[in-house]
Amino acid sequence: MTLDTHIAKPVQTVKVEFWAATAIFVSSLFSLFIEYSPNEYEFMQAGVLYNYYEHFFWPQLVRYTCIYLAFLLLNFKVVPRLMRKEAVWWHTLLLVLTFVGVGLLTGITDTYYKGHQLFIYYSAEAFWTDIFQGSFQNTLWLLLVFGFYTFIKYVAHYLLENATAIQSRYHLVTQELITVAIVWLVTVFIMVVFNIGDNETALWAIISLNAIVLYFGSFRYLIPAARKAKRQFLAYQARVLLIQVLAFVPVSLLLMVAVHSEDAAFEISFFNSLFQFLVTGPITWLIFKRQLAGKEEMFVLKKELGNSTANLDFLRSQINPHFLFNALNTLYGTALQENSERTAQGIQMLGDMMRFMLHENHQQKILLSREIEYMRNYIDLQLLRTSASPNISIETKIEDVVGDKYIAPMLLIPFIENAFKHGISLQHRSWIRITLHMDQDKLYFDVYNSKQNKSEQDPEKDKSGIGLKNVKQRLEHLYAGKQELIIRDTPEEFFVHLTLQL
Secondary structure (H helix, E strand, O other): OOHHHHHOOOOOOHHHHHHHHHHHHHHHHHHHHHOOOOOHHHHHHHOOOOOHHHHHHHHHHHHHHHHHHHHHHHHHHHHHHHHOOOOHHHHHHHHHHHHHHHHHHHHHHHHHHOHHHHHHOOOHHHHHHHHHHHHHHHHHHHHHHHHHHHHHHHHHHHHHHOHHHHHHHOOOOOHHHHHHHHHHHHHHHHHHHOOOOHHHHHHHHHHHHHHHHHHHHHHHHHHHHHOOOOOHHHHHHHHHHHHHHHHHHHHHHHHHHHHOOHHHHHHHHHHHHHHHHHHHHHHHHHHHHHHHHHHHHHHHHHHHHHHHHHHHHHHHHHHHHHHHHHHHHHHHHHHHHOOHHHHHHHHHHHHHHHHHHHHOOOOOOEEHHHHHHHHHHHHHHHHHHHOOOOOEEEEEEEOOOOOOOEEOOOOOHHHHHHHHHHHOOOOOOEEEEEEEEEEOOEEEEEEEEEOOOOOOOOOOOOOOOOHHHHHHHHHHHHOOOOEEEEEEEOOOEEEEEEEEEO
16 A cells, blocks of 8 residues: 555544644633733833733734634645545635635734834834734744644554554554654644743653653563562662663753753753653553553453353254254154154154254354244154154143244253153153243243153163253353243152243
8 A cells, every 4th residue: 555545544533633732722722811921021111001902812812713723724624635636726725825814814913912013113014014924934834834744644644554564563663652652743733833832842742752752661671671570660660760860961952952941951851850750650550550450351251251152162062963863763763663754754854953953053142933943843853753652741832932032042942852851751651741931021931741760771871961951051151140940850750940031
């Protein structure tokens, strides 16, 4: 991808830019109410009567508002559309008109703000010419700064779009770092545009930039190195202090270029070092510890979730072959007893059941009506084997479900399979009663069957089976707090009552 394709895309930092610009604009307005009049002394020296509102408050209010609105217009409407080549001539004209409008309005405000200079010119026209020339020069400078800011912003957006690829090559350049750098750039730019003050802008720029570097440097180098010591926090803070001491003089020299005052530069640098040691360092340590604890908790949760999923998949893999072998045994017995017509009917039912297991059994949830259809196929398949015996009574009352009710697949059938497995005998009197009905979102399911003693030759005489054990575990996994299972087991009968909140 080229940079041009990314420039054409809308920037995703609109909210950050808007609220940063608005916050600085509001703070600038607030400063008008608490700041002394910086030009009052000049009016007094020139012998001109000074009025606070006429010569300071209203001119500065109009200037700040004009620059703020021009920034919003250019940054959020004109420039994005020019980048996308939408109505180029119209938006170019709008850019020019904005430049002219800001130049005129700030020029008009300067005639009041710098009104004391009128008397040093030989004519009012010369005063106005000089004022408006300075105003347009200042507006042009602001436009150039805005152009530089726009270039940096779109480059940063390109970096964010490709953060993953860049991070794979340069591990230090993360998406978080790019985002923080953009926020820092926006705030510093707007403070320069609104002419907040050299000292204030330098103080914010140095402290915030130092905090950003210290934060990411701590995560990458300082904290991992300090964690090897016995007193980890003290070892980390010692490293922070050493870095700030070493950076004090270089930062001071850098500040002298911005604030043009040696004393102010050293004061800001000292405050910056103190702030990083007392505020940024401890906060970064706390953030690191919280993230570390969160990662450990997430690892434990993923491990538990993985175990639960694996157990659930294992339970399903155990259940499916169990039903298949029972169904095949039933068909085998039917084929020996009856003609091929009943066998064909049984095979058709088995096919429906196999399709259910292959296509729906591995879904998280299925329609309750499909689960009921599978149950009925299973019961009908068993009736092929037992209908010829007068000693066997099978009663079912399974209501049709209206509406989209969902349930975990193969959740009810193990109870019915267990009833046929342990409750039916072709030689002795036996019975099964099955009921199912819905009341709003609650499912009520009962299976009541006789119990038959296994013969000594039965290979499953001493085996309890895995069906009921598995379904209990699945209920605990999938419907914790939403199910009630009651089982009554006596030597003569077996009763199951399940209440399920769907």
